Amino acid sequence: MRYTPAQVVLHWVSAVVILWTLVSGFYVAVFDVVATTKEWVGFVNVSLTSLYIPVFILRVYYSFMHGFTTFNRRRSINEYMALFVHKAIYLVLGVVLVSGVLMMDRPINLFDVLAIAQPLTDPMAIEWFMRLHIQACIALLVLVAVHVGAVIKHEMCGRRVLKNMSFSQGADLP
Secondary structure, three states, rough: OOHHHHHHHHHHHHHHHHHHHHHHHHHHOOOOOOOHHHHHHHHHHHHHHHHHHHHHHHHHHHHHHHHHHHOOOOOOOHHHHHHHHHHHHHHHHHHHHHHHOOOOOEEEEOOEEEEEOOOOOOOOHHHHHHHHHHHHHHHHHHHHHHOOOOOOOHHHOOOOOHHHHHOOOOOOOO
16 A cells, blocks of 8 residues: 555654553553653643644545555454544544543643643543543554554565554655
């Protein structure tokens, strides 16, 4: 499958943001870290993911528009499974991003450049979205692990799927 340069950039930007926020977020949540580290990770992750939301919307748009060009072709069960996992990642990531915004109990600080008012003030609603956010992050971690595991499996079996998400997909690209 061929991807446009925009899709490749969006994929790798998404990968970096998702992996950083999952790893750093779970690190400070699970391990005993000093308060300043926890605050710094929270500050960076809130800023980074808030700025990532428009990138995510663009990524979803490209994903669905690219997929519709091959909508009518027959697929194997493995291709349907891969399609399902990819779309599940988009769905769960969307829940993570929306719940992350709605669980904010203070203004959303974007790298000390811009502050956005917290959207909710009801403590019960904020708590509900925080619980949803944690569960969605766990689900996203599982889906990302499945995705990375599938990539490793394919690469080890000689199917160069990473080449599909690189800028050197082949000489016949325009």
